[in-house]
Amino acid sequence: MTPPLYVRAEQTDAEEPIDTLVRALERRDDVSARERAALAAAVGDVRVHPPGDVLIRAGALTESSTLLLEGMLSRQFYLGEDKRQIVAAHVAGDFVDLHSLLLKRLDHDVVALSDVKVALFPHAALRRITEKEPHLARLLWLLTVIDAAVHREWTGRLGHSAAVRVAHLLCELQMRLTIVGGGSDQGFPLALTQADIGDMTGLTGIHVNRTLRKLRESGLVIVRAGYVSVPDVAHLRAFARFDPTYLYAERIPR
Amino acid sequence: MTPPLYVRAEQTDAEEPIDTLVRALERRDDVSARERAALAAAVGDVRVHPPGDVLIRAGALTESSTLLLEGMLSRQFYLGEDKRQIVAAHVAGDFVDLHSLLLKRLDHDVVALSDVKVALFPHAALRRITEKEPHLARLLWLLTVIDAAVHREWTGRLGHSAAVRVAHLLCELQMRLTIVGGGSDQGFPLALTQADIGDMTGLTGIHVNRTLRKLRESGLVIVRAGYVSVPDVAHLRAFARFDPTYLYAERIPR
DNA sequence: CGCCTTGTTGAAAACACTCAACTAGAGTGG
DNA sequence: CCACTCTAGTTGAGTGTTTTCAACAAGGCG
Incomplete structure (x- = not known):
């Protein structure tokens, strides 16, 4: 340290x-x-x-x-x-x-x-x-x-395919960053390497690279160094089966 | 329901x-x-x-x-x-x-x-x-x-191979059951199907079957219907890289 | 400039999955 | 009692996904 x-x-x-x-x-x-x-x-x-x-x-x-x-x-x-x-x-x-x-x-x-x-x-x-x-x-x-x-x-x-896993992670990060003012529906800055994303999704960095290319070619999400562009949030979330309920982002009544 | x-x-x-x-x-x-x-x-x-x-x-x-x-x-x-x-x-x-x-x-x-x-x-x-x-x-x-x-x-x-995943799950269940009197170092009763184990480890039931056979042939653990026999706990735990710290089974000082 | 990290791509190998068939045992109803 | 059916387990063959190994490009930084 x-x-x-x-x-x-x-x-x-x-x-x-x-x-x-x-x-x-x-x-x-x-x-x-x-x-x-x-x-x-x-x-x-x-x-x-x-x-x-x-x-x-x-x-x-x-x-x-x-x-x-x-x-x-x-x-x-x-x-x-x-x-x-x-x-x-x-x-x-x-x-x-x-x-x-x-x-x-x-x-x-x-x-x-x-x-x-x-x-x-x-x-x-x-x-x-x-x-x-x-x-x-x-x-x-x-x-x-x-x-x-x-x-x-x-x-x-981790039960899903590589593409869904990566897309789901990006959805989660987008939502959590947007809540604290660090992103929007169109995209968000992200200082992660492909290896970092791999370690979060249980994939190798190399496979993350191939997966990101596929996601880009499908028009779902563009991950460049340092910035993630999301052309259509709803589309990406549907692909990733992302349901933000688990983030409990809204207030929970007593 | x-x-x-x-x-x-x-x-x-x-x-x-x-x-x-x-x-x-x-x-x-x-x-x-x-x-x-x-x-x-x-x-x-x-x-x-x-x-x-x-x-x-x-x-x-x-x-x-x-x-x-x-x-x-x-x-x-x-x-x-x-x-x-x-x-x-x-x-x-x-x-x-x-x-x-x-x-x-x-x-x-x-x-x-x-x-x-x-x-x-x-x-x-x-x-x-x-x-x-x-x-x-x-x-x-x-x-x-x-x-x-x-x-x-x-x-x-889930970052490990199938055999390690299954072995690790069995180690955890053995320890947790033993703590509450439902098992011992030699083995424990387990009312799970191979499909259940698969859903816990992110594997298909079929692959769990093959994995259990390998574990059995290696002499690490024998999983029969309803009962798990562990010939050598230390050996199994080493293979599974099982470190029970995360169960926080001992009292935690203030 | 050389070195490091990060990203990119190809080819081969390892791993886990799917499909399929078959066995064994438990439970059911004739 | 036996046929029937259901579930769980077992095994083989083929497929698909992901990893490994390898090489190389691009950029930052001393």
Whole structure:
């Protein structure tokens, strides 16, 4: 792990970590001023990492949970020598390892896929919140449960053909990025290599390349270096059998 | 859904649902008498279902969560016409859909794999518990987070070859069943068809058959109808690259 | 410039799937 | 009791998808 770069919040003109978090939570339920203050008091260091940096190593004891502010990062296993399987991808606003608050040791690595900025929330502070703010605790619980729903979809996705798998991943990333303002129905910037996409879909990078060509030739989606163009979202989603229910993007009534 | 059979607890000589639950929770942390009483008050109907019965349909509104008392059940998607992907398998003591307390609508079906007995816990009662018993709430949260860890492992497993996938699944089931008294290092009863195993590992039933033959011929594991014999656990686990850390079977220190 | 990563393509091999046929056993009804 | 039917398991042959190995192009960066 290369030493992280520390960024003092005053140095940036970007929004505060607490704003990113509250906005993410408010997509699920209202956050009171008191709850917002409690969360603000729990914000710890803000750090930036270059792509490839390992933020958390599997098995290591964790003292804080990581909120992703900018960029993308992945959670991954190593299957063999140089074979890796990415089991989750995260975008801005995601509480990447909230589950480490309960598990203490993670079963996977957390790795930057692009330049990332993260905010750390010490477990001691989060723990106080969960004990004193039951509604907030419930909201955080909900986040971990939605995370699990995405895991299930990723497992199910591996039952499909290569083209459907890749298309489904692109649909998911498009939707999740669009929700946080990082994309639109027409396309979105994506800083993933074809090998990254392969590790997310259980394919080799080479086969991803061939698959992307087929998708491009079918007019479904054009993936160039760094940008994904979607000519017809509905068409792509139909092909990918993408049903966004599992993202639970709308508020869930009590 | 065939009409469930209701079983009055007095009619059975099996242990009470509350005992099964408390034992499962105590594998993670101590449960006080007061907490036990709170849980006991939340126990609802007990039901039995035959194999194949759909207990919960994806998308339906849920009013209670399901504790599995006996048998095995699965959570599954439908990928196409008759293709299904099982994304989770559960054994006695598992709180199968605790996450429905927060999600309200599940993204998957819950289906009996064998004859099962389940206890229902109404959400209203569970919700009261989470609000008044923070330690218990944390324990329940932990259960959902471990469930997610198992999801991740299932996703990662699909990156391996057929033989490793099947062997890994058998290792997991052996360990989980052994923990609840349904197996040993030498073997365990398993009421799954080869097609079931295929749907859990992303393989066709036919290929599972060939794979089981190879595993048998290698002396790693013998899967007969209804029973799995394991000549050498360590050997099988090494082949399957099975590391049980992700089951978080030991108590996690605060 | 040389080196690295990423992307691209071809050919051959490995792997898993489909189709098909057949066995064994459990359960049913005559 | 036996024929019938259903499900689960087994095996072979052929097909299709994905991987592996190999080579090369394009671009970024020291």
